[in-house]
Amino acid sequence: MKIATYNVNGVNGRLPVLLRWLGEAEPDIVILQELKASQEKFPRVELAKLGYQAIWHGQKSWNGVAILSRVGEIHETRRGLPDDPDPMQSRYIEAAVNGILICGLYLPNGNPRPGPKFDYKLRWLDRLIEHAATLFETGLPVLLAGDFNVIPTERDVCKPERWREDALFAPEVRDAFVQLTSQGWTDALRAVHLDETIYTFWDYFRNAYARNAGLRIDHLLLSPMLAGRLVDAQVDIHVRGWEKSSDHAPVWVMLSDEPLHTRKRAKPRHLAA
């Protein structure tokens, strides 16, 4: 089973890109962020033509998250985090699909730092960490995926020194990400590409994509049951080069149907020797 996360940066403005990628990549389940569309303006019919059913949490102009499936029913379990810091912002959607609990999230950007937007990001992370702990403890197969707006380590940014004060790389935010993954989640892309430079986002400024001046901020975190089924994780980097593309590229994991007893689970970074 192939599961992807993609910050589309406007689901209607980028619809041709999204449909082209879906046709090419054929993911089974897709988690979308930054729909930038109100609830009634989601392109349900166009996606259904490609065989995807969908649930979505829209919002006019900003945010918005969705889950697509071409492998059976989407059983929504919640939208918004428990004690969400701002329920008006559509940033979280959760559903059981094909035996996996899919958690789609769009974390606040948090800039400028310091300031109220940064405080909001920290509160959101706090709520996410608490909810993730609850989900983890169920022992179920759970996937946390989306645009985290977190650069986990220096390896995940082209020029770390330029990002020291940025809300995507701030110590408080990176600490929170470590706190989250330390619950036992596997960062799938990093587990597959241990020592590689691999990015998921290139901004529109300064020809960033052509220079590969990117960031790794879109993540797929696997509970132990799913980590035991991890076959591959990749970024569809070329999609970022398409005309009218999002500033993010799609990121996906391939999971086997059965546990892979031969593959060792990736150790959290803080436990590594």
Place this chain on the structure above:
DNA sequence: ATGTCATAGAAGCTATGA
């Protein structure tokens, strides 16, 4: 500070968020 996009409304440009 800069740069490039999409969106919405004050509208055919400007403000905003990223």
